[in-house]
Amino acid sequence: MRLFGLSFKVIKTLFTTQYAYMLEYRVEIALWALSGVLPFIMFSLWSQNDVGNSFGLNDIGLARYFLSAFLVRQFSVVWVVFSFEEDSLSGRLSPYLLQPLHPLLRYVSAHLAEQATRLPFAIVITIFFFLFNPSSFWIPSLSQLFLAYLATHLAFSIAFLLQSLVASLCFWTEKSSALERLIFVPYLFLSGLLVPLSAFPEKVLMFANFTPFPYLINFPAKILSGMPVDLLNGFFYQILWITILLPSVNTLWKLGVRRYTAMGA
Amino acid sequence: MQDNPRELIRVDHLSKFYRVADKQPGFRGTLSHFFNRRTYNVPAVTDISFNIFAGEIVGFLGANGAGKTTLLKMMCGLIHPSNGFVDVGGFLPQRRQTAFLKKITLVMGQKQQLIWDLPPMDSLYVNAAVYGLSDEVTRKRINELADMLELGEELTRPVRKLSLGQRMKSELLAALLHHPSVLFLDEPTLGLDVNAQARVRSFLAEYNKRTGATIILTSHYMADITALCPRVICIHNGSLFYDGDLDSLANSLAPSKEVRVELKKSYSPDQFVNYGEIQELNDRFVCLLVSRTKLTQVVSKLLSDFSVIDLEISDPPIDKLIGDLFLKGVVR
Numbered sequence: 001m002r003l004f005g006l007s008f009k010v011i012k013t014l015f016t017t018q019y020a021y022m023l024e025y026r027v028e029i030a031l032w033a034l035s036g037v038l039p040f041i042m043f044s045l046w047s048q049n050d051v052g053n054s055f056g057l058n059d060i061g062l063a064r065y066f067l068s069a070f071l072v073r074q075f076s077v078v079w080v081v082f083s084f085e086e087d088s089l090s091g092r093l094s095p096y097l098l099q100p101l102h103p104l105l106r107y108v109s110a111h112l113a114e115q116a117t118r119l120p121f122a123i124v125i126t127i128f129f130f131l132f133n134p135s136s137f138w139i140p141s142l143s144q145l146f147l148a149y150l151a152t153h154l155a156f157s158i159a160f161l162l163q164s165l166v167a168s169l170c171f172w173t174e175k176s177s178a179l180e181r182l183i184f185v186p187y188l189f190l191s192g193l194l195v196p197l198s199a200f201p202e203k204v205l206m207f208a209n210f211t212p213f214p215y216l217i218n219f220p221a222k223i224l225s226g227m228p229v230d231l232l233n234g235f236f237y238q239i240l241w242i243t244i245l246l247p248s249v250n251t252l253w254k255l256g257v258r259r260y261t262a263m264g265a
Numbered sequence: 266m267q268d269n270p271r272e273l274i275r276v277d278h279l280s281k282f283y284r285v286a287d288k289q290p291g292f293r294g295t296l297s298h299f300f301n302r303r304t305y306n307v308p309a310v311t312d313i314s315f316n317i318f319a320g321e322i323v324g325f326l327g328a329n330g331a332g333k334t335t336l337l338k339m340m341c342g343l344i345h346p347s348n349g350f351v352d353v354g355g356f357l358p359q360r361r362q363t364a365f366l367k368k369i370t371l372v373m374g375q376k377q378q379l380i381w382d383l384p385p386m387d388s389l390y391v392n393a394a395v396y397g398l399s400d401e402v403t404r405k406r407i408n409e410l411a412d413m414l415e416l417g418e419e420l421t422r423p424v425r426k427l428s429l430g431q432r433m434k435s436e437l438l439a440a441l442l443h444h445p446s447v448l449f450l451d452e453p454t455l456g457l458d459v460n461a462q463a464r465v466r467s468f469l470a471e472y473n474k475r476t477g478a479t480i481i482l483t484s485h486y487m488a489d490i491t492a493l494c495p496r497v498i499c500i501h502n503g504s505l506f507y508d509g510d511l512d513s514l515a516n517s518l519a520p521s522k523e524v525r526v527e528l529k530k531s532y533s534p535d536q537f538v539n540y541g542e543i544q545e546l547n548d549r550f551v552c553l554l555v556s557r558t559k560l561t562q563v564v565s566k567l568l569s570d571f572s573v574i575d576l577e578i579s580d581p582p583i584d585k586l587i588g589d590l591f592l593k594g595v596v597r
Binding site: 007009010012013014017020021024025091092094095096097098099100101258259260261262 | 283338341342343344345359361363366367369370371373376378380382383387388390391392393394395396397
């Protein structure tokens with residue numbers, strides 16, 4: 001059975017090919033993994049000023065949260081808008097549009113392959129983190145690991161769909177990556193990447209919970225670090241956002257592709 | 266739906282307009298472009314109609330910007346027409362239904378679908394999976410097409426390390442792996458050297474012969490058209506101005522033939538006046554432009570009236586004729 005041209009064989013072949021492609025760029029990926037250390041910078045900032053207590057977290061809790069945020073970010077980072085924009089403007093999108101496979105699925109496979117390539121670098125960085133912060137060492141339970149894995153993949157799906165929605169605007173604006181900045185700023189503040197959401201005032205928190213951003217980092221990171229979290233509420237909102245975004249992307253794509261002019265091809 | 270069972274493609278009053286922004290040069294122009302952007306419609310293809318039968322090889326001819334590629338893009342479903350419609354084998358191309366996509370392929374000489382940093386073989390296996398080919402069929406088809414294209418170990422070398430000719434042949438292999446019955450080729454020999462061009466041409470002719478595939482081709486190289494396309498469609502400024510066989514086009518563009526005669530001794534120009542228009546007269550050599558209708562008569566008279574060593578009859582080069590035509594902008 002095929003959905004949007006997808007079968008197990010297509011998934012397997014796309015993934016292995018994209019993984020081989022990503023391995024060609026392992027140094028670049030190592031640098032990208034290193035460039036994702038923003039949560040560690042935030043950790044050192046908050047722990048030195050001893051403000052962690054005001055978030056309801058001690059130094060160990062803060063360290064575990066930011067390490068978890070780093071790991072979640074490694075496996076939910078999305079760059080589809082930039083690749084799509086380049087392919088669209090250069091005409092590389094044209095052959096993809098004429099094959100019986102939805103072009104966005106190629107980008108999904110590229111992201112998943114990149115995540116697999118990032119894995120060893122993320123492990124090495126985690127080991128170093130524990131070497132420098134031995135007191136924060138912990139081993140999550142199997143159920144915690146499973147739920148965090150699930151929440152991270154759902155977070156990736158939301159982020160991918162959100163950026164695909166912006167990427168589809170390429171059919172109208174040609175430079176939709178500029179619009180991505182509009183998402184990036186609230187993402188930075190409301191996802192929990194800079195600070196755990198518990199640090200925000202009640203009203204901001206209430207507002208944030210109605211956006212998709214807390215479910216991208218804060219929710220999976222809390223599960224992984226063992227912080228108290230409303231699992232039912234978190235997974236409900238993750239699935240709700242996917243349910244909203246998936247048909248939106250599909251509709252925008254269908255409308256946009258009618259305007260495609262195959263520039264550069 | 267097509268009326269004639271052999272009719273595969275029907276293009277009916279097809280038009281395409283592109284919306285383009287107008288920007289004047291300089292700082293003032295930039296400001297005005299930013300605050301008060303003006304756009305207008307540029308017609309790329311205007312009211313074109315024709316039919317193509319299954320198994321035909323048809324060449325699109327036209328100067329740069331004539332509308333050939335836009336027409337090709339509409340026929341393969343890459344872009345939506347502004348007016349009119351295209352029917353390819355019972356499908357509306359712009360709907361891009363899976364059954365339609367499995368029947369066609371598009372090869373663009375200046376664009377590639379192969380993954381740049383990996384060997385072509387990786388891209389071939391991706392295509393095979395996407396088109397639902399079994400491993401056995403994939404291997405068989407790769408071997409078959411690689412033989413026809415004279416490709417071997419190039420398939421396991423990174424694409425970036427291949428020559429332009431090897432890349433193009435690999436592109437063709439990737440594009441034909443699913444055995445499409447309609448090929449849309451946009452400048453498939455662009456940038457290739459003479460030998461590589463000839464190999465691509467002979468491959469396409471062989472593919473058409475073996476599979477009965479329909480081939481629609483645009484090219485700037487007249488050699489591609491003369492070698493492959495018995496039928497040509499000429500487009501000028503977005504409009505169709507000739508649809509027919511290449512020989513008739515040559516005849517209508519050049520109603521005369523060149524007759525080149527090597528003589529045993531020198532003659533004066535006056536002696537050739539009644540035979541044709543003198544193109545060149547040089548000691549014991551004369552080149553005459555003779556009307557096609559009088560050709561047989563003139564040649565036999567030349568042979569009987571002069572001491573001839575050698576005589577050669579040829580058409581003026583078709584690329585020169587068509588080039589002149591596009592330069593003049595003469596629309597028939």
